[in-house]
Amino acid sequence: MKQAISINVNEVDHRDEVEPRLLLVHYLRDLLGLTGTHVGCETSICGACTILVDGQAVKSCTMFAVQADGANITTIEGLATNGNLHPMQEGFWEKHGLQCGYCTPGMIIAATQLIDRNPNPSRDEIRHGLEGNLCRCTGYQHIVEAVEYAAKKKADL
Amino acid sequence: MISAPFDYVRANTLDEALALLAQNEDAKILAGGHSLIPAMKLRLAMPPLLVDIGRIKDLSYIREDHGQIQIGAMTTHYQIESSDLLKKICPLLPECAGHIGDVQVRNKGTIGGSVAHSDPSGDWPAAIIALNAELVAVSKNGERLVKADDFFVDLMTTALEAGEILREIRINKSNDRTGQAYAKMHHPASGFAVVGVAANLTLDRNGGCEKASIGITGVSSKAYRALAVESALTGSALDEQKIANAAAHAADGVDINGDLFASEDYRRHLAQVFTKRAIAAATERAG
Incomplete structure (x- = not known):
């Protein structure tokens, strides 16, 4: 029913x-x-x-x-407000954190929570924090850089 | 991957959930849903009615009361992993929680749901046994306490009876000569335990082993207490050789699972290796 x-x-x-x-x-x-x-x-x-x-x-x-x-x-x-990208979206844009884009929405949402809980994560913490999201294109390196970018950008806001 | 049709009721109180269970013997309790929903999507489970206890307020808590740790069944893995209180007084629980699934799974999955599901590769049962926990089962007729050793009966089968809900997990606080550790080999795809060993040791004043409690998951159809390891450790020194000798008994008398990923022999070997690692880490932390 x-x-x-x-x-x-x-x-x-x-x-x-x-x-x-x-x-x-x-x-x-x-x-x-x-x-x-x-x-x-x-x-x-x-x-x-x-x-x-x-x-x-x-x-x-x-x-x-x-x-x-x-x-x-x-x-x-x-995530975007008034046409402005969220810092995490901007990070993925600036650091080329995607290729095909299939994993990207989930990756960005998970990464957003990651920097909410841990505003200044190490690379190791980023990789562990995104263990629930698989990317078959990037080898993750650019994603890690995108999250670092977003964490810094958010801290500077 | 769509489950069979079912009816859904969200219980607002525990009494309401118990009444629904009593009226519908094939109904299933929906906690965090991270074991049940995957099983329903594969149609391994096709319950006609789901009773969702996810919104019952007083089932999610971590508290300390007169030397006893009490954890509500609906407490999520993440709440346990991030609990400052537990990191201080029962670090095995947050350590074990951090090994479960991934961040999203830990946000939604609950300790009660996982323990009641009793997956043979689940992480919690090993810790529950090593901590000598007591489980509070509640039904329309009242409450009863089940010891960890009596709780896990067989593959995905627990001592919970029809009409009962697991309400709380109780653990006695340990003294300051206690060391705890969880050592696990993750399945590389699923993240479940190929082998998981929880060690909970109390040292005597000379650094020997006064009491040892070892729970092992992943190896057999249910998590079990490694009695032969415990008796080899009790009263013994905790040097590398003694630990290795004790750990060699990790799968004694156990009917070991073999599958495509790990044969029986390989699992026996892993059980010994990870038991050794868990005991060594617990010894180090107790010092």
Whole structure:
């Protein structure tokens, strides 16, 4: 039986009726049209579907939309403000932290939480902090540099 | 990767969740969902009803009460990993938590969900056994305490009975001659324990071993207490040779799992190596 949910996504309230088995990532992509959040492995390994739920990075392929009823969600579409890139987005731009871009939305969201929890991470801490996100293009080096850039930029703001 | 259809109810109180469980014997409890949802997506689990306990307020806490550490079942791995109190009084728990999955998994997965799921490669069961924890099971008829040694029954099977929910994990605080460590070989793809060994040692005043408690996961169908290792260590000095001799018994009498990644022989070898490492690290920290 469908259930009514009310979810705030990127500061917009949404009300929908959904089947309990609808995964949060499919709710975001198929019902709300927010296709920036990607579906990768579907087995909570790759991290492409990472979003923030009440400020915490989670894999939206391993959560039902009904569990997010009443939650505040941030997806990649919600990071920029007034047309200005978030420092983490700017870091990925400046340091070429991507090639194909498939992992990038999840990578950026996870990295955002990483520098929230640890504003001045070492390279080792960055690599460990992003262990839940796989990139098959970059070899991670440019991603690490992008996160360092963003941490510094955020500290200077 | 879409699960079979099911009904979903979010319980607002523990009593409500227990009543729903009592009425629906095939219902499953949804905690953080990081074991159950993957199983449902593969249709290994097809419960007709999920009772979500994720919003019950008083199930998520870490506190110390008269020398006892109490952890609510819905406390996340990340809350344990980042707990300053636990780092001070029971460092095995945050250390073990840091080995689970990845950051996102630790944000959502819970200690109670993981322990109740009893995955043979899960990390928590090793620590729960090594810490001689007690588990508080609650049902409509009241509460009962289950000792860690009695809790893990078999592959994904615990002593929890139909209608029961794991509510709290209790651990007695250890003294200042205690050292703890968790040593793990991660499966390179899944991150689960190929072998995980939790060691909890108390030294005597001369630096020998007064008490040893060793829990091992990943090796068999359920986590187990390495009794032969414990008895070899108890009363013994803790030098390299003695530790190695004791660790050689890590898989004695155990029905060892073999799979594509690690054969029985390789797992036995790993169990010995990681037991040695865990004991050596715990000894060092106790000093």
